Amino acid sequence: MDRRKFIELTGIGMGGLMIALPGSYISAAELTANPMEVAFKKKMADTALNAAKSAGATYADVRIGRYLNQFITAQEKRVDNVVNTESAGIGVRVIANGTWGFAATSDMSPDSIAKAAEKAVAVAKANSKFQTDPVQLAPVTGVGEVSWRTPIVKNAMEIPIKDKVDLLMEVNNAAMDNGANYITSVLFLVNEQKYFASTDGSYIDQDVHRLWAPFFATAVGPTGFKQRTGLGNPVGMGFEYLDGDPAEQIQVQGANIGYRYSYDMVKDARDAGMQLQAKLKARSVEPGKYDLVLDPHHLMLTIHESVGHPLELDRVLGYEANYAGTSFATLDKWRSGTFNYGSDIVNLVADKTQKHSLGYVGYDDEGVKTREWDLVKDGILVNYQAIRDQVHIIDQNESHGCCYSQSWADVQFQRMPNVSLRPNEQDLSADDVIKDVENGIYIVGRGSFSIDQQRYNFQFGGQLFYEIKDGKITEQIEDVAYQSNTQEFWNSCTKLAGKSDYRLGGSFFDGKGQPSQVSAVSHGCPTTRFNNINVINTARKVG
């Protein structure tokens, strides 16, 4: 078996990002069984916490997890793979002698749990010999026994496999009947059933659901081939996301449809087929400076790379220097209180509370209640993303609540929360933003994305490109990418659409850490205009 083929087929491979789908494959029916009662989890948690304290921990937390995944891939008229996985176990994190220690086990007998807790303390004590900077935890008041569940309507894991396969077949046929020659469609379903407990007195049981349904379509023409990926977003929702409610579709001068909280995958596949034929004939862009109007499904990734990552505090401090690098948004810029990250209409906010988002959860993976906080207010840099042992560095005493681990077997650390661009208070439409543009390009969907190791220089592509002349979309064009620098780019933001246009895009597979861990994160934004951006032509004549 070579599952690397999956990545080649879907083009999801993101060079270096490791997707852990650990644990056992199980049957579809078993995905919806619930073998762990809350009372049982509390008992195991208390075993771990007590063992940790007895061994000398001054703080301990426990995560008991059952992580379920299902993915189904279909290529043209055949189903390649139906895969269900389960991974269950317990991870114990402690502070002893002012130092962190962690151990995890899939064996959930009381003996094994106690041993894991003791191992975590032993690791902390061993590492404490080199400790020069004892851990400083922002305080958290215990919440007692609470529970939280993603507000799904239809549990995607309960939908029969036949229905899912039928949907993917319908999607593939819709694309191929309308102009695509090849298509791969995928259903990714995730359910994290996680129980958190700590010596602060919290026992938090959470049931988190996520879903992503991408497709990758290709059309081959006489002079070459073109690609178009789906415009659905990964979401913190159940299978109801795929109901295709027409009320959740956004029209823009008839030139494109976007999707909010309901996705019509079949319609998008049909559009993809037709747009692929148009892409094959579309004029190649004239490089130069343009005013760009960026659709939310595209802009989300620019936000992710140029705002989300540089404002992770541990990145600023140098903890990720050996992987993705550091950040230009150094502490002195924040301390000055005058650093213009963007123009004064730019307000970037972090949260793990937006309904339907990938980051939405009741409490983070160190038991902190989630909330919303400003990162950039009226264009000025005002805060970072930080967790319990970091906030004191930026003179705060309340964790922001963005700590996460990809599984019970990995230690939790700071991960990007949702990071979003606030919409205009005036409820302008995307058409309202386009109508003032004299010489511009409207970009829809995500394409290539590349940014340097301090988050200055970036270059982004897209899926669909339309020329704007004197406020009107004139024609579809091709081979567009734009290159800019973060601070310059966000300071050239001149107009935002409003609440009705605001949409949540997201990434199902964000990578950080060594060994790398995966995390899912959403970015909400309206259609937004940026002036005078350098656009290049990506077409070449080779061979």
Added chain:
Amino acid sequence: MAIFTETKARELLSKVIALSKADECECNLDGSNTGNIRYARNTVSTAGEVSDVTLAVRSCYGKRTGTATINEFDDASLEKVVRRSEELARLSPENPEHMPNLGPAEYSKVNAWFDSTASTTPDQRAAAAEASIVPSRKNKLVASGYLNDAASFSAMMNKAGMFAYHTSTNVNFTATIRTEDGTGSGWVSRDYNDTGRMDTKEASNVAISKAIGSKDAKEMEPGKYTVIMEPAATVQLLANMFGSMNQRAADEGRSFLSKKPEEGTEPAEGAPTNRLGDKMFDERVTIYSDPANPDCPTAPFTGDGHPVGTTKWIDKGVITAMPNTRYWAEKTGTRYYPTAYTGQGIFGGNQQLIMEGGTQSLEDMIRDTRRGVLVTRLWYIRQLDPQTLLYTGLTRDGTFYIENGEIKYPIKNFRFNESPIVMLNNIEALGKPVRINGSMIPPMKIRDFTFSSLSDAV
């Protein structure tokens, strides 16, 4: 201990196959002991060890396939995983491209295991980190890095009598060492099967020199330059290119190796649909894979037990083989060109590529250069155009201007927009290949490499 001997693996897998009630059954047993240590800001940040064994069982009823895995090996668990895979197979639709399991085969002997690596202790990892941190601190620099070692085995068996077994060890070290004021940064990467060859002190010295040498970088105009690419700079571009050389994609008209008919004409009956046999690169370009290469050995079989020998993908610039599947090879009447099994897990491991080069060292090549740019590595590489393999990315951690055979001064990092196809047609010189990311890649001197914009990032 997660490593099964060949005898124990065969015993367990035979037990599993004997439980099968399906038409076909194939199992993969993969296990590893891994350890790592990470450091940043001149101090250890995290360290860990993971031990894991996974059994994957794939059952087939006709053309229906189901897969289940488990990591417990008592009798009840073995029964459970086989039945689960059979149930999933019954629920799955038919796959018209299903290929039958392979029978027994002979595999070449490959030595990829070294006891030195397999017996690495946490203390040794700590010492390796110390050897990087101490000289960095002495030089008033800030070190960050990561050392990861693994000992693993792979075994597979099916009902048709196939059985294969392989063990390997690997150690990988990277370090990013920066000046305290953040104006200089250097990087190094080393990987081996035998940890006896790993010297993190020597490796870190390279990063330290680059960190010190990259302070006060000067700005150069974007444009086309002669570049000397260290192997770490080109390996990802070459791996990406190899990943796009799949025969099926070419035949279906959606790759750079598709054969397009003349504009305005229709393709003739039976005309070639791909560029096998075409010269696409400079004649100095020869790239092949060989599981038995002593510097970067791999398993001598595929994920379903087909033997893998030496395969020449590009010979003197000509495309001589394209990776394909048994199904596509049969469908198109082409030879099957298998690639080596790199383990379970959705990304698997790196595909081994061996590129021939010359005899010059990197220093020799610098000495021979009148005017050029020395690139340590390329970062955040993403594809811009699948038809021409145009990629974008940036230089990082050690970019220098060479003049009259010497490194003159450090320069600001660049973004590039370039295609490996163009790169391999613009070769000025190839040096002596070294191991990087499990492949053998020469340092390369390339003319007219396109740097498109400047980056302020250090």
